[in-house]
Amino acid sequence: MPPRRDDPSSPAASSAPRAPDEPALPGQVVVEAGEPVEAYWRRRLAQHTGDWYAGLRLQKFPEDLRVYEHLLWAANPDAVIELGSHRGGSTLWFRDRLAALSRYRPGPARRVVAVSEDVGPANEGVALRDSAWHDSITFVEGDVLDPALPELVAAALPDGASCLVVEDTAHRYDTTLSALNGFARFVKPGGFFVVEDAVVDLDALSPAAHGGGGVLAAVTDWLAGDGGAGFAQRRELELYGLTSSPYGWLQRRLP
Numbered sequence: 001m002p003p004r005r006d007d008p009s010s011p012a013a014s015s016a017p018r019a020p021d022e023p024a025l026p027g028q029v030v031v032e033a034g035e036p037v038e039a040y041w042r043r044r045l046a047q048h049t050g051d052w053y054a055g056l057r058l059q060k061f062p063e064d065l066r067v068y069e070h071l072l073w074a075a076n077p078d079a080v081i082e083l084g085s086h087r088g089g090s091t092l093w094f095r096d097r098l099a100a101l102s103r104y105r106p107g108p109a110r111r112v113v114a115v116s117e118d119v120g121p122a123n124e125g126v127a128l129r130d131s132a133w134h135d136s137i138t139f140v141e142g143d144v145l146d147p148a149l150p151e152l153v154a155a156a157l158p159d160g161a162s163c164l165v166v167e168d169t170a171h172r173y174d175t176t177l178s179a180l181n182g183f184a185r186f187v188k189p190g191g192f193f194v195v196e197d198a199v200v201d202l203d204a205l206s207p208a209a210h211g212g213g214g215v216l217a218a219v220t221d222w223l224a225g226d227g228g229a230g231f232a233q234r235r236e237l238e239l240y241g242l243t244s245s246p247y248g249w250l251q252r253r254l255p
């Protein structure tokens with residue numbers, strides 16, 4: 001039987017071009033009454049690596065995306081610097097949130113600068129969805145460990161741009177510290193730097209197969225040093241109880 005066109009899980013419901021590996025919906029998480037919360041957490045964790053935005057891979061919890069919406073509204077940034085863009089779903093999501101922000105708070109054009117060691121898949125995915133992507137997105141290819149990278153990103157931004165920075169690269173001590181050292185300067189007072197996925201360091205919550213680790217130690221060490229002196233760790237921004245980024249929601253203090 002051909003798929004029904006009004007079924008949202010059916011590919012035929014959309015005439016938009018489909019990415020090669022695009023299924024219709026992420027796998028469902030079923031809540032089992034009385035089970036340990038860790039079991040529920042692990043199913044959510046598995047689901048979040050298989051989720052989508054506009055048909056492109058997006059590896060974030062819906063709860064964290066809601067927190068980002070609050071932060072974007074509160075800080076009203078000119079740009080998002082995304083470190084680690086994978087397949088482009090998160091790049092496009094941040095771009096679309098900035099576009100919504102511009103609708104309610106008109107001003108200079110807002111932009112996402114998406115950085116990755118290999119920007120090809122993200123650029124390809126974004127271009128598949130929006131042929132005019134370059135009006136609002138810049139891809140910068142590079143290693144977050146490279147001390148020259150922040151200057152390449154600065155060149156893609158208007159002078160003095162206030163940015164939300166999202167670190168989502170390799171989730172290791174060295175990459176996290178390098179991201180914080182290199183990119184905190186783009187966050188203005190009241191703005192946010194989010195270090196994602198410190199769950200890799202929490203035994204009870206860590207994804208079993210993850211090869212990274214050291215995110216939490218890097219955040220702690222950085223906050224204790226000169227670079228992090230102007231920042232506060234905002235644990236109360238873990239608003240919805242479930243976050244992939246515990247200890248990672250950082251805000252530059254107002255003077």
Ligand SMILES: C[S@@+](CC[C@H](N)C(=O)[O-])C[C@H]1O[C@@H](n2cnc3c(N)ncnc32)[C@H](O)[C@@H]1O
Nearest residue numbers: 058059084085086090116117143144168169170
């Ligand atoms: C977890 S994925 C990003 C997921 C994406 N932000 C999302 O929410 O869907 C990590 C990305 O960081 C990139 N990456 C890993 N190590 C990196 C490094 N040292 N420098 C720059 N990018 C890196 C990977 O190639 C990959 O694209």
